[in-house]
Structures are given as C-alpha cells and as structure tokens.
Amino acid sequence: MPQRAAGSVTLADVAREAGVSLATASRALNGGTRQVRGDLLETVLKVAERLRYTANGPAQAMARGRSNVVGLLVHDIVDPYFCSIASGVMRVAARHRLTVTIASTENQPEKEVEYVATLRGQRASAVILAGSRIEHRTLQRRLTVELTAFEAAGGRAVVIGQNRLPFDTVQLGNRPGAADLAARLTGLGHRSFLVLAGPPALLTSRDRLRGFQDGLGRDGVALTAGRIVHTEFTRDGGYDAMARALDGGFRDGCVFAVNDVMAVGAIAACRDRGLRVPADVAVAGFDDIVTLRDIRPSLTTVRVPIETMGEHALDFVLSERAGSPRVKHVTGEVVLRESTRL
Amino acid sequence: MPQRAAGSVTLADVAREAGVSLATASRALNGGTRQVRGDLLETVLKVAERLRYTANGPAQAMARGRSNVVGLLVHDIVDPYFCSIASGVMRVAARHRLTVTIASTENQPEKEVEYVATLRGQRASAVILAGSRIEHRTLQRRLTVELTAFEAAGGRAVVIGQNRLPFDTVQLGNRPGAADLAARLTGLGHRSFLVLAGPPALLTSRDRLRGFQDGLGRDGVALTAGRIVHTEFTRDGGYDAMARALDGGFRDGCVFAVNDVMAVGAIAACRDRGLRVPADVAVAGFDDIVTLRDIRPSLTTVRVPIETMGEHALDFVLSERAGSPRVKHVTGEVVLRESTRL
C-alpha cells in the first residue's frame, strides 16, 4: 500500500474537523443535487478552506466512473492552426472546470487510435479529434471502432473537420470556401493556376483542391493534372513544391496553396528565385492564420474561424448527447489581399 | 454507486479469463519488479489483448497515489513560444507514456497558483511553469507555498525561465543574450536605440532590457529613460508602442523589441507609416520564432532553443530529485539578418 502522502488533506479530515459525516462533507463540497443544511454547509466550506483541502481527482474520477478530462488530438501542436483550436477548446473548458490534455500524433494518423484507447482508459469525458481525416479505410474503421468503444464507455467523441465519422462534427466548409476563392481569383482576371496540395489522402487538402476546381470549372477554367502538385501540408512542403514548379517552368500564374503555411513557403520559394509576388506569381492560401497576417505581401486567403471551431467542439461535449450525430457547419470567407493583386 | 460502464473491461475480467489471480494479472500487465512465470505472463497478455483491456487510469492513479499526468502552465497557448515549449515537453512525455495537460493563464499570473492547486488535487506527477516569472512578492510567495505543497505531496515542480523559485529550473540567458545582441548592433554601427519592453513586472522583459543596456553600456552607448517604452508582450503591443514612438518623433534608430512577435508588430507599424525597415528604422527581436522566419525584412534576433528547453524541463521531471534545486542553463545566439542592416 502506498504510504499516505504527507501534507495531503483528505475529505475525511475535513469531515472530522467539521464534525460531520463523510457523506455530508462530500455533498457540501462536490455534491450534486442533495441539499445540505446551511450552517453545516458553511462549516464544511470554512474547514476545507482552512485545511487547504483539494479533492483528489483520481479518487473522484474513480468513484464517479468518469474524470473531468477532455482529450484533444492534434497532428502538430506547433502548427498555429491547431494552437488556435486548442485555445478555443481550453477557453471554454476552463469555464467549466474541465482539464484539457493535448496529444500530438506528429502527423502519424495511426496514433489517433492509440491515443483514443489511452483516453478511454483515463475515463476521459470526451475526446476531440482536431486533425484532418484521411482517406484510409482500414485506419478510419479502426478509429470508428475505438471511438465507439469510447462512447460506449460513457465518453463523448467530437470530430473537427470532415463529417466522415458517425460522431458529432464541427464541419468546415472547405469545398465551398475554396470554390469562392477560385471565383474571386478568376474575377480578378487570373486564368492560369497551380495548386500546391497536401498529401493525397488528407481530406482537408482534397476538399480544398476539389472546391477550387469546382470554382474554376464554373468560370470555364480548367486545371490540368500537371498543375496539381502534392506535397507536405507544411511550410517546407509549400516551399519545395513551389520550387519544383518554378524549376519546371511555371510562370505568370496564380498559385493556390491549400493552407497558409504552405503559401508562406511558396512565397519564400518565389523570392529565393528572384520572382516577385504578386507581380510575377500570385499566391493565395487558406485559413487566415493570425500569426501570418504580417507577412508581406499580405496573403489572400480564406478566413476560417478556427478558435470558434474549438469552442463549438467543446459545446458539443457539454451538451446532451443527441440521438444521431450532429453537425455544426462553419464557413470560411475569402479575404483578398496583396498577394494576388493583378 | 455508478453503474458499471458497459463495455469496459476490468483487470478482474482479464484475471478470471486467464485463470490467474488479480495480483498476477496486475503484475503481468502493469507490475513493477516482481517476476511472473513465463507461461502465465503470456496468457495474461494474450487475454488482455483479446478483451481489448485498457487499465483504468484513475484507479491506477489512486492505488499508486500518483497519476502519470504532467501539467504544463503557459501564459498563452497561441503564442508560438509556448507552443514550441509544449512541443518539446510533449515529445519527451510521449516517449515515457506520460500525459500532458496544458492550462493557459491567459496572461493572468495569479491563475498559476490556482492551477498548481488543481494539479496537486490531480496527483499530477509534475508541474512545469513555462511562463515568465513576474516581479510581485505576494504572488510569488503564494506560488512558492503552493509549489512546495505540491512537492510535499510527491510531485515535481520545474520552472522554465528565470531562476527565482527554489525548484529545478531551466534558465534562459536572457541578459547575456540581449547584451550580445546590443554588442553586435553597435558593431554594425548603430548608435541610437529604442527599446520596446514588455510589462515592467515581467522578468523576461526586464532581463532582456537590462542585458541590452549592459551591452550598450560596454560600448559607451547610453539608453535614456525616454527611449524605453513599456507595452504588452504581444504583437499588438509592439505595434502600438512603435506607433507611439514614431508619432513622438523617433527616427533613424535601431529598435530592440524584447521578443519577436513584438518586433513583427513594430515592423508593421513602421510600414503603416511609410517608413522602411531597415533603411529608415532598424528592428531586432528575441526568440527566433520559426513561424516568423519568413517575415521580410528577415528579423535580426537572438535564437533560443525553445523546444530544447521544454525537453530539459521534462528531463528534470524524469530524473531523481536532487538535494537542492538544480539549474540548467540555456543560452541564446545572435542571428543578424536584414532588419538591422545599416
């Protein structure tokens, strides 16, 4: 048996000191609906305060069969997109005395399954998947199984991004957002396009690419296969892909990088090759990352209410479970800036 | 009593199915030093696998008197500086099967005390304070009391930043770093300086300011009080302070913003007033935030191994407690780039 940790005050101490039973002390401090007589309540609270009592989280979690932990799964914690989601989640969580634990898959989607299992073990009250879904049947099926087990064990699962899993989802309108962007760019007079897309399996990237094609198609502009470059979903991915395209002879067109950090990489690649943006090459991104608003030329992009998405996700967690999975739609808004001026 | 959560497999289930006692099952799956006979071990592992058993975290934590949670306290999770620290901490944590919970004080240092208390309640194995210490006797005393209680309860406390609290500390050489920067800037020929400092109480800001003054002093350059502007430790703070300085007539000098995001704000303010950097105003920052490396003009700054600091912090957590607080020194390195070219 572990020795009693020194200096740790238990509920029993408070109860004894206050001259009430354990049950009463519990009800006074962390209880639910049951009433406690006014004077007793006050005494207990006062004693707890005096002894600097803090409830033992694990013990509460065990007795209740549920902890107050919300797990947030991201692909990369340094990516400002995920930071913003985390910020939204944490702000709402703090208001409801929930603890947020963050785990990063480091861009290995198979780790999601593993982390959900861990969170199930922790009896977490919810798990929020913030990373893009991917096109991978086996993996997504295993994830569904694990998430179902998680919900069966009493937790809540919420997905941010694509509505591909049978759980409450905060869905971002990637496709319409990208279509709008395409329309605005053709409206500006652009006719020759290049898309820097992420890994082919990444749904966020696919949707943005497809939406962009939708938008171009409506204006009768075609995007040939050669004008789609797949790369990493990162700044360096954007840089490399842009560099390759330029070395392959691409000039005088408009580049759509499927996210802002890739767009920043693309601009850097252009600059390193002596090309001016937007004079020689126009560049647009997606997300409107706040940290990147000071990039010059300022980036044409699609503004996404990222923090709000995190807040919505936690709202799902806090609300009653619905009969069937709910979807909260969130839309982006095109912001034209210098990087695509013609 | 909470009803038994459906679909949740307990260690007892595994033991029964494997035909061994609870103790043996426990020792086979999560046990410490005690040996389990080979065949039994194998059976237990196989059964656990088949039943998809996951240990109940809270129960383990309660039985052991300690959870495997590490709490990370930051001032603002969207700030890339803290993201990088979190990244370093999480990378090491994942290797040691530790769970990281992040809490943001939202720049209200008094919340630190509160969060440490919560973590004590969670029986967290460690708490890492990542935000800058502040000059505030009462608050720091209360924090020390709380952290001492935390360690008395068996946890580990680690501080990143200034060595002001009697706990293991990863100390960043802000003062020498800023002094080096000052030396290099005077070396470049700069003679007229302006410092955009953070809130007066923030030690990170104070140390960088003081170090900068040290460095200037060695080269016989003085910094008058009028040339120090206090502002928020953020991008917008940098913008506002720079704008005020320019409106107050500041021209033709070198601006040291005590961190990179403030420097970015300062550059934006210059641009908005039609001033060129570095031709009209030179600007330097501190931190070398990766996300900001694509800002043009590229930023002269002091490179800080931020992720490494997070890693060191967790190394402290993982190592044995020493007799007296240990300090790991980390230094910055000046990187001259375009923004201060003369």
Add this chain to the structure above:
DNA sequence: CCGTTTTGGGTAAGCGCTTTCCAAGGAGGC
C-alpha cells in the same frame, strides 16, 4: 538429506471519493 533461501502465486487491505439506502425529524393534511 535436511535446513535455509529464494521464487512467485494468492489473499486481502486499502487508496479517497460518491452514492444508495436507511432512519429520524419536521411539516402538512384531514
């Protein structure tokens, strides 16, 4: 070949809470 260690399985006592169940007392209703 017997006494002494060592090895390793099992039993059961907690860890610090929550919550069910029971009982006692008070408030109303007739």
Add this chain to the structure above:
DNA sequence: GCCTCCTTGGAAAGCGCTTACCCAAAACGG
C-alpha cells in the same frame, strides 16, 4: 392527533487497481 410526505444526515458499499503479507514449492548449501 395520527398518518403521510419531504428533507437531510449518516453508515457503508463499492469504484478498479496496487502491493504488503503469507505461504507453498523449488532451489540451494553443506
């Protein structure tokens, strides 16, 4: 004034694990 209903305190049964302790059997030493 008796019965019922409501309120609220307390006793105690867990929640799912870890581990101290016990004990049988194997290993070892002389």
